[in-house]
Amino acid sequence: MMTVERVSPALGAEVTGLRLVDADDDAVEALYAALIAHQVLFLPDQHLAPIEHAAFARRCGELGARHHSYVTHPDSDDVVVLDWQPGQRPDASEWHSDMSFTAEPPFASILQAVQVPPVGGDTLWASMYAVHDCLDPGFRRDLEALSATHDPGAFRNGPYVSGGTGAMNEMLSTVGSAVWPVISHHPVSGRPYVNVSESNTRWIIGLGAAESARILTMLFDIVNRPDHQVRLRWRPGMIAIWDNRATQHYAVSDYPNDRRIMHRVVVARDTRSAV
Numbered sequence: 001m002m003t004v005e006r007v008s009p010a011l012g013a014e015v016t017g018l019r020l021v022d023a024d025d026d027a028v029e030a031l032y033a034a035l036i037a038h039q040v041l042f043l044p045d046q047h048l049a050p051i052e053h054a055a056f057a058r059r060c061g062e063l064g065a066r067h068h069s070y071v072t073h074p075d076s077d078d079v080v081v082l083d084w085q086p087g088q089r090p091d092a093s094e095w096h097s098d099m100s101f102t103a104e105p106p107f108a109s110i111l112q113a114v115q116v117p118p119v120g121g122d123t124l125w126a127s128m129y130a131v132h133d134c135l136d137p138g139f140r141r142d143l144e145a146l147s148a149t150h151d152p153g154a155f156r157n158g159p160y161v162s163g164g165t166g167a168m169n170e171m172l173s174t175v176g177s178a179v180w181p182v183i184s185h186h187p188v189s190g191r192p193y194v195n196v197s198e199s200n201t202r203w204i205i206g207l208g209a210a211e212s213a214r215i216l217t218m219l220f221d222i223v224n225r226p227d228h229q230v231r232l233r234w235r236p237g238m239i240a241i242w243d244n245r246a247t248q249h250y251a252v253s254d255y256p257n258d259r260r261i262m263h264r265v266v267v268a269r270d271t272r273s274a275v
């Protein structure tokens with residue numbers, strides 16, 4: 001029988017007693033409800049083949065365009081392979097929500113550990129509801145009037161190093177940027193959350209550089225508080241599913257001598273939600 005157990009007060013639950021390959025429709029609906037309630041779910045011992053991984057993701061919603069800068073698995077074009085060799089620094093070692101610089105950021109991601117370091121390589125998630133709820137009510141009201149720009153952030157480094165300013169500008173103009181309210185609302189729960197990230201939020205529209213930077217830095221510091229976070233120690237075959245809309249995540253880069261391989265499928269659209 002499927003059980004869902006919270007693992008931190010802010011967000012996160014472990015789901016046991018369910019093999020995703022065998023999940024019936026009721027189990028998928030129950031998982032969706034748990035995801036909306038807990039924001040990120042951890043499912044040990046799944047060991048999904050790439051085809052099974054993509055098939056399960058399709059039951060969660062609509063898959064969409066792949067990320068502009070990752071390779072996919074030979075068995076399934078929907079499965080991105082994140083393969084960090086010893087000595088490489090993963091690009092996800094910054095707080096971010098996936099692709100917030102696009103017009104339609106994805107609903108969810110389903111990440112499976114394939115090879116992990118003996119120790120290290122954990123991932124943290126932060127609840128952006130919790131970040132919102134801890135703000136002073138007056139400050140919160142001020143933020144409600146503001147919007148901010150999101151762009152690809154450090155993804156510009158790769159094209160710049162390989163092709164200079166021209167390649168960087170081409171990537172930036174192809175991928176684009178987006179503007180979101182600093183306080184956004186989750187389309188299913190309706191709850192307000194803080195929608196700025198250290199990786200991708202560049203500017204609060206209408207403010208000068210100093211004021212924008214001060215406000216953003218203050219919010220980034222709050223995301224950094226452990227009170228708003230949950231941390232996962234991976235095992236091979238473990239899956240994490242997160243709701244990308246009111247969470248951020250951070251892949252810890254503390255395994256310089258080890259290789260870490262993850263498979264990820266992104267669910268672009270939440271077909272159960274009206275929005």
Ligand SMILES: O=C(O)CCC(=O)C(=O)O
Nearest residue numbers: 082092098123251262264
């Ligand atoms: O490798 C991880 O733990 C997280 C990767 C990540 O940030 C992502 O899939 O967006």
